[in-house]
Amino acid sequence: MSPDPGLREVPFRGGGFAPGNRRIAAPLTFAALVLLWWVATARGWVSPLALPRPGEVASALADMVASGEIWRHLAASVRRLVVGWAIGASLGVAVGFAIGLSTLARSTALPLVSALFPIPKIALLPLFIVWFGIGEASKYATIAFGVFSPMAIAAFGGVDGVERSLIRMAQSFGVPNRDIVRKIVLPGAMPALLSGVRISASIGIILLTAAEMIGAEHGIGALVLSAGNLMQTDRLIAGVLILAGLGLIVAFLIGVAERRLLGWR
Amino acid sequence: MELIAEKVRQTYGSLDVLDDVDLVIGSGEIVAVLGPSGCGKSTLLRLLGGLERPTSGRVLLSGAAPAGSLNPLTYVFQDFALVPWRSVAENVALPLEHLAMTAAERAARVADALARVDLVDFGGTYPKQLSGGMKQRTAIARALVVEPAIFLMDEPLSALDAQTRDLLMDDLKRLWTETRFAAVYVTHNVAEAVQLGHRIVVLSRRPGRIRDVVAIDLPLAERHEGHPDLVAASRRIWASIRDEAAIAERELIDVA
Ligand SMILES: Nc1ncnc2c1ncn2[C@@H]1O[C@H](COP(=O)(O)OP(=O)(O)O)[C@@H](O)[C@H]1O
Ligand SMILES: [Mg+2]
Numbered sequence: 253m254s255p256d257p258g259l260r261e262v263p264f265r266g267g268g269f270a271p272g273n274r275r276i277a278a279p280l281t282f283a284a285l286v287l288l289w290w291v292a293t294a295r296g297w298v299s300p301l302a303l304p305r306p307g308e309v310a311s312a313l314a315d316m317v318a319s320g321e322i323w324r325h326l327a328a329s330v331r332r333l334v335v336g337w338a339i340g341a342s343l344g345v346a347v348g349f350a351i352g353l354s355t356l357a358r359s360t361a362l363p364l365v366s367a368l369f370p371i372p373k374i375a376l377l378p379l380f381i382v383w384f385g386i387g388e389a390s391k392y393a394t395i396a397f398g399v400f401s402p403m404a405i406a407a408f409g410g411v412d413g414v415e416r417s418l419i420r421m422a423q424s425f426g427v428p429n430r431d432i433v434r435k436i437v438l439p440g441a442m443p444a445l446l447s448g449v450r451i452s453a454s455i456g457i458i459l460l461t462a463a464e465m466i467g468a469e470h471g472i473g474a475l476v477l478s479a480g481n482l483m484q485t486d487r488l489i490a491g492v493l494i495l496a497g498l499g500l501i502v503a504f505l506i507g508v509a510e511r512r513l514l515g516w517r
Numbered sequence: 518m519e520l521i522a523e524k525v526r527q528t529y530g531s532l533d534v535l536d537d538v539d540l541v542i543g544s545g546e547i548v549a550v551l552g553p554s555g556c557g558k559s560t561l562l563r564l565l566g567g568l569e570r571p572t573s574g575r576v577l578l579s580g581a582a583p584a585g586s587l588n589p590l591t592y593v594f595q596d597f598a599l600v601p602w603r604s605v606a607e608n609v610a611l612p613l614e615h616l617a618m619t620a621a622e623r624a625a626r627v628a629d630a631l632a633r634v635d636l637v638d639f640g641g642t643y644p645k646q647l648s649g650g651m652k653q654r655t656a657i658a659r660a661l662v663v664e665p666a667i668f669l670m671d672e673p674l675s676a677l678d679a680q681t682r683d684l685l686m687d688d689l690k691r692l693w694t695e696t697r698f699a700a701v702y703v704t705h706n707v708a709e710a711v712q713l714g715h716r717i718v719v720l721s722r723r724p725g726r727i728r729d730v731v732a733i734d735l736p737l738a739e740r741h742e743g744h745p746d747l748v749a750a751s752r753r754i755w756a757s758i759r760d761e762a763a764i765a766e767r768e769l770i771d772v773a
Contacts, residue, residue, distance in 0.1 A: 417594065417596055417598045418598055418600060420568060420594075420598070421592070421594060421598035422611070423568065424566060424568060424588075424590075424591070424592045425588055425591070425611065425612035425663065426588055426612075426615070427611070427612065427614075427615055428615055431614070431615050435600075435611070435614075436600065439600075439602050516601050516602040516603075516643055516645070517601070517645075
């Protein structure tokens with residue numbers, strides 16, 4: 253037998269798995285990255301041809317702001333993103349709800365959505381250009397198509413996850429089906445819908461950039477591509493930073509929506 | 518209004534759940550349905566309230582619903598079934614929202630229902646902030662608000678701790694004394710059944726069949742623990758449960 257180890261505290265084993273949020277951590281992380289970037293370029297660890305200095309990127313950005321060029325690109329990109337995303341997301345949610353609520357839709361549309369999901373949507377841009385022309389419509393279509401599948405799957409999963417006991421309860425009070433969808437299914441599916449928005453918005457930004465690189469005069473994607481062609485790495489990095497900023501703004505807006513819509517959780 | 522089950526049988530695939538259940542719930546009568554877990558009590562209740570159709574047999578209503586009853590057959594669920602994104606008052610208002618009435622009338626009805634379960638000060642509270650007993654009182658208010666003729670209660674106290682259970686039992690007795698609703702009160706607890714049931718229907722194990730019906734004439738208000746009538750009824754119920762267990766054991770031995 254081992255010797256009696258005497259009086260001691262029970263070891264604590266309960267920590268972790270409950271990540272909180274430190275507000276200053278995110279800006280600090282970005283600041284640290286910029287500092288690393290600055291040191292690496294200033295010390296010559298990285299060739300200036302490969303990566304411009306933070307100061308050069310900042311002044312490229314400032315030039316674009318001063319000349320107003322940046323707003324032209326941003327306006328074009330944001331409009332494409334908003335329109336394309338809105339079309340794709342509303343169709344996706346409608347189809348996802350149909351799959352979640354009706355046997356017919358589940359047996360017909362679900363395999364279709366599953367088949368569409370893995371298609372790289374940018375591969376369809378040439379086809380959309382044939383159909384809709386080189387203008388805005390083909391870009392809207394590409395983004396919408398890319399947003400559609402993840403939103404449909406998120407909506408379907410959300411509807412499927414709504415507690416059946418709540419639907420039963422509403423039925424037992426004679427609540428009409430339309431009201432059950434609006435008051436029970438939709439809010440119940442909201443957490444899944446919002447996480448679908450998170451994913452599909454990022455997919456939208458990726459497709460937006462790709463589509464703008466293939467054929468656009470304005471837009472952040474076009475800016476990045478032309479800067480690359482001219483070896484203007486400062487403008488190129490500035491464009492990439494704008495895209496990252498776009499992603500951050502979208503994430504922030506979704507966070508606000510989550511706090512407002514999911515406060516009951 | 519009377520609710521009648523006629524030779525109700527229910528099967529799910531090859532699983533026989535209910536077998537030939539005949540039952541009449543008279544107006545103003547509380548029928549406690551007592552049986553072990555899994556014997557088909559919840560299934561019976563779903564059939565009685567029209568949430569499911571029986572495999573065979575019929576569920577019938579006779580007589581008109583009392584005037585003013587907005588949802589004659591109304592459930593109270595074991596897991597409360599409160600909508601988590603609605604406050605207490607909004608949960609209670611839910612069954613009224615699709616009915617034609619003015620906002621003022623709706624608010625008045627909700628306030629009245631909340632007062633009857635003593636939750637007036639909690640109208641704005643969300644379910645996750647409530648204790649189990651308050652959740653079930655909210656669900657009871659939501660049932661009261663539509664003025665049911667017949668309550669269908671599925672183990673409404675089973676998810677609660679013992680003290681809360683006693684308090685809510687007193688609430689239920691008081692509410693019945695006030696409005697004399699009819700009810701099917703499903704439970705697996707003999708003490709609850711004899712506290713509240715005018716008749717107690719004892720179901721067998723699955724497939725659920727009616728093994729015994731015990732009537733208790735003692736008024737609800739006089740049903741205190743240890744009252745001789747209740748003790749006698751409990752004895753009889755326990756005896757039929759034991760018979761049932763003995764039969765089940767013999768069946769096992771026969772199989773072996
Ligand atoms: N919709 C269903 N489909 C298949 N089996 C079911 C269904 N509902 C209930 N059952 C089965 O019927 C039996 C009785 O269930 P239930 O009525 O919930 O019992 P109780 O409420 O008495 O505990 C259980 O074995 C359960 O698994
Ligand atoms: Mg049950």
